[in-house]
Amino acid sequence: MQPILKARDLVKRYGRVVALDSCDFDLYPGEILAVIGDNGAGKSTLIKAISGAVTPDSGKIWLEGREVRFHSPLDGRHAGIETVYQTLAMSPALSITDNMFMGRELRKPGFLGSVLRQLDHKAMESFAREKLNELGLMTIQNINQAVETLSGGQRQGVAVARAAAFGSKVIILDEPTAALGVKESRRVLELIQDVRSRGIPIILISHNMPHVFEVADRIHVHRLGRRLCVINPKDYTMSDAVAFMTGAKEPPPEPLAA
Amino acid sequence: MQPILKARDLVKRYGRVVALDSCDFDLYPGEILAVIGDNGAGKSTLIKAISGAVTPDSGKIWLEGREVRFHSPLDGRHAGIETVYQTLAMSPALSITDNMFMGRELRKPGFLGSVLRQLDHKAMESFAREKLNELGLMTIQNINQAVETLSGGQRQGVAVARAAAFGSKVIILDEPTAALGVKESRRVLELIQDVRSRGIPIILISHNMPHVFEVADRIHVHRLGRRLCVINPKDYTMSDAVAFMTGAKEPPPEPLAA
Amino acid sequence: AGDGVGACLITKTDTNPFFVKMKEGAEAKAAELGVDLKTYAGKIDGDHETQVAAIETCIADGAKGILITASDTSSIVSAVKQARDAGMLVIALDTPLNPIDAADATFATDNFLAGELIGKWAAATLGDEAANAKIAMLDLAVSQPTVGVLRDQGFLTGFGIDVKDPGKWGDEDDPRIVGNDVTAGNEEGGRKAMENLLAKDPMINVVYTINEPAAAGAYEALKAIGREGDVLIVSVDGGCPGVANVKDGVIGATSQQYPLLMASKGIEAIAAWAKDGTKPAPTEGKNFFDTGVALVTDKPAEGVESISVAEGMDRCWG
Amino acid sequence: MSETQDYEKAAASSPSSVAVFAAHDQGAVKRIQHALHQTPWMVPAIVLAASILVFGLLLGEKFFSPFALTLILQQVQIVGILGAAQSLVILTAGIDLSVGAIMVLSSVVMGLFSFRYGLPTELAVAAGIACGTFCGFINGFLVAVMRLPPFIVTLGMWQIVLATNFLYSANETIRAQEIAEQAPLLQFFGNKIAIGGAIFTYGAIFMVLLVLFLAYVLRQTAWGRHVYAVGDDPEAAELSGVQVKRTLISVYMLSGLICAFAGWALIGRIGSVSPTSGQLGNIESITAVVIGGISLFGGRGSIMGMLFGALIVGVFSLGLRLLGADAQWTYLLIGVLIIAAVTVDQWIRKVSV
């Protein structure tokens, strides 16, 4: 099987800091690939390079076998890659609805929408409310609140809801449950499995080993800016994974060919 | 025993949103008190009201039996309350060292320091490096990096290191391990127990039940802006705690008197 | 006599001492005649929009007459017409409007003549050397307000240099002109402009300045390189500090104007108009009432009429 | 699936309706405060109403007449139109120091194309509008594509456009009489509708309509939302799929276009085409924007507020002049009142949540 997304030899340097050090990456169709690694190992930089938010210094990326070169996150998005960034990428002063539909607003039907280009605030609000309810974010009392007034977890919930709602070819989630409560995290995991069952592959970055081992098909272990190994959660225990990623134990001699 | 920190009937309203709804709070000397609750339940608002970062609309707070009224976080800090906020409160463009010593900089000894008021950059840098190493944040290659260039977890590590290093009467940690890796989280838990053993009580907000049940002496369950109940982790299971906080189950009839 | 008569004085700015004195003259006369005077001014030179707003305010206020020194002599005309349609007497002070009959009367100095006088004086003082003069022209602003253009072109004409377009400075190509620079009419601008031109040619020996503060600044720049003794500075205005500078040898000669006279005449005219509807008449042979200009210097030159510094001191205004 | 996650199951049967709180003391005061918080332009509107009232009481008829009140509208029309352009730019966290210069250059182009080159007036107007839009495009290109700071870009453009204006016009004014005779279309915005003592010039009406239109666009269209997002946090906007560059360029072009219309309205207001106009346009429009409650850091505020901000300054200027304060005292008092207006604004915002 061909990987849907493939990267080779990605390098990204920030001054003296090396964030990606000839890193390879493979994502296969329909799978949930978890990426784990220490803080600062370069996981976020890796997915940013893939989604177009960061331009790598060198290295190549292929999407569905064709080489691609993204110059902006919009390029990545047009190619079908939807991402929840760790920093969430929300406009603080705008409302929840505005943020969810940013760049893909709904217009009113008929004359109002096509000529006056009026937005359909009602439709967007009820859609947003529905998606938040699906995630169990029941404490958001006012759907028109500015995002800056949300609690940390609520904010993250909105970002995840946005990516899931507009899912397309690949969905990337950078620590989507970090600030979420127990119930909300649970819902996100269910959502991830849901999306996979729709055939869309997912990249999940997480520090929560039980979650990773629960949903991942394969685990990409990242260490010091490069892919250390790829393991199958069925073959290794959580302890092994943690030992690999922190450098306490040598990785398996031959990384899984795929 | 008298609570070291006591609050009664705290109310905080944001427009139509009620963040604190006559909330009570007690912290006893030398204990680790965990605060758990859904996203948006009002946990962060509660601890902000206690630390002085937010002025409650009504309600009273006592520190060591004396009523206090904080008008700014600096008041709280001078009273001995050190806080890691969920938003981390760091100046993005400044370096790690600058951020760690903000407001309590070290000056050079002798003439240079007392008259020319020159800062002792060297001493501050080596102190910062040491604290980060203690937390296991080994991927920070350049101690003079601006905080905005750190990964999410590295940033959180710096904030926790700051609070722990300058610990005083009460330490408040709002989701200190949310973005941290496995190793780094572990170290933070050890650090928390360390601090308690120095006799300083800690308020820990966290969504990670295993962590909470591992370190907490008592658990304050927060729901819809108020204290639902306080439970002893030895008397209840994690499932009970989750059921209480999400509203799936009624809380124990009589909240623990203390 | 003019009890309850409202009048307005609108000046270009009220930071330039020239206009400040004009205002003082008007206020004194108004107090004497019992005219109720309100004064307005633009924020900066060339700010004619504020002047339009001021005229509108006067209309709303029901004043009987307006004295105005226009920042833009043509642009103000529509607003002036509105005021006259509302039954007010409008008198242009210092600068005629364009066209001149847009106002009921004009009490002005001839700025071109003022420039011409200092130009002639400079040429006469240099004598034969005038043919080899190196001249620095320190003008007002790049927006070229009319006063600045008239004085500049007057000076050149007086000095014997052909002006190209009389509506514009800086287009002459006579080799004696080292360059034009702008001063904003203050000391700071004067010094900087002079420094710039000196860097271009350190042997400059004639300096035309738009007004006396600019001249004082230019003098400082010359002093800094030790050439203050052998350069001829000429200027226009005739304020007291300026005349004192003529006395001290900072400025060689200056053309003196009489803003107080313009203003008091103007107030008298409005009072008369309010009383019985008489309009003021222009000076014989001219289409405006000339309040006069005189060259002040202690080194009179042949063929140029001038008054002494002592006389100038008596008649100075600031 | 490991047993360790079992406790999470406990959340399964939790209630699934949105949390609601008892509305405790939603008295009239609270409701007003909430309304103030929701509609940012209401605060300057209140300050405006209060200042009209005060001057009305002090000056009576003279001020509180249809004539004087519509006069204010006429006097702020240029600042109001420029303020609309400025608001758009400031909402994107930029600043446009060149608005006044672009306005003047556009009006000069309209005038010279009619008179120097003898083109039909319609064409001359179109040329002026194209010229303003083009200046805006250069600003936008430098800001969006070259990523230069807007302050510096528009500072540079200010000087460039102003100098071009002086050089091109040869500092010559085209007189009102000639325009009225040969190219009356240039004075279009000077036409007026008189209703009783009230006089509404087309320019003043245009200003109000323009602001209403832009308020609609900013609130009701995707483009408007993008403008706010770009000003709020350009990085976040880019990451969440806004075409930041395109939005910025369109904003600066629109700003240039509006400035050109301001230039046309300026001809209507002063009758003539004068290259020395508009030197205070930038500072006055920024003042209106800021008094109107739009944040200079971008992304917050409403364009309606700008209109009220401009009117507040207009009311103070006229009121003080009518009270007989002389020019320097007027400036001093306007300085005081600018600060006072914003203090009141800030205070109202603080008590309301």
Place this chain on the structure above:
Amino acid sequence: MSETQDYEKAAASSPSSVAVFAAHDQGAVKRIQHALHQTPWMVPAIVLAASILVFGLLLGEKFFSPFALTLILQQVQIVGILGAAQSLVILTAGIDLSVGAIMVLSSVVMGLFSFRYGLPTELAVAAGIACGTFCGFINGFLVAVMRLPPFIVTLGMWQIVLATNFLYSANETIRAQEIAEQAPLLQFFGNKIAIGGAIFTYGAIFMVLLVLFLAYVLRQTAWGRHVYAVGDDPEAAELSGVQVKRTLISVYMLSGLICAFAGWALIGRIGSVSPTSGQLGNIESITAVVIGGISLFGGRGSIMGMLFGALIVGVFSLGLRLLGADAQWTYLLIGVLIIAAVTVDQWIRKVSV
């Protein structure tokens, strides 16, 4: 402790040294790029050096002489001193539109206290300095305690101070000759040291020393770090223990104090005390600050950059005049070159990381 956390134990034996990477291609170019990135004032310094070089090549002796080069220093001294005040304020994410006005008022106070009231010159100078500091204090109080936007506060103060200045001075100039006779101390900063053709006025030397001193304070003292923190994110600064209000007030007061010194230096430069000076002080100082690479959003940049920024503008103005550009063209070209200077700056920053 539940067994569920066991896997975390696996991390216990992980290596505990700081991660290091092989230094791949640290060639000379990379090292230079890194240095440029680390020291923000190097970029304007390079632009400055380049422009001196270009004008030197074009103009030869005339420009590349000690006389002309020190002349530039003299011409920028006022802007440079005001720029130092402006830099401090802009580093806190504020802006000070009143610098020029405070400067003039201070110089007028010095002059009038000496001449109108006949006080000893030392006292008059002290009064002028106190006046400037007090104006700064009002700015600071309104910004920090009343939480008004700095733009509006200083806009209002600009008008207030300027009007006060004109009213108080009655627009009268005190002549250089009188000052030289009766109060030469007022012209202190006009004294000069000549070394060969180079002329260093005390004012120019003061400007350089002031900038060096402030660079030290900003970099090496706690107060300096707090200024950056407040500008970077005032909320975060407050939460992490900076006394935001006190820092802001001290910054504005210091800014006022420096403006008063600028007023003193101004007397030295133009010889006389003139209430009409300094009208462009604010825009010119802001230009210097921004060309010098200090962010208008606060918290980023270095005050040394401001000095180079001021010098860049000075070099261009003089160089262009010497090349024979007339006043209007100089205006236009300076506009172009401001944009060009910042473009180069941006470009260098981009290639360096």
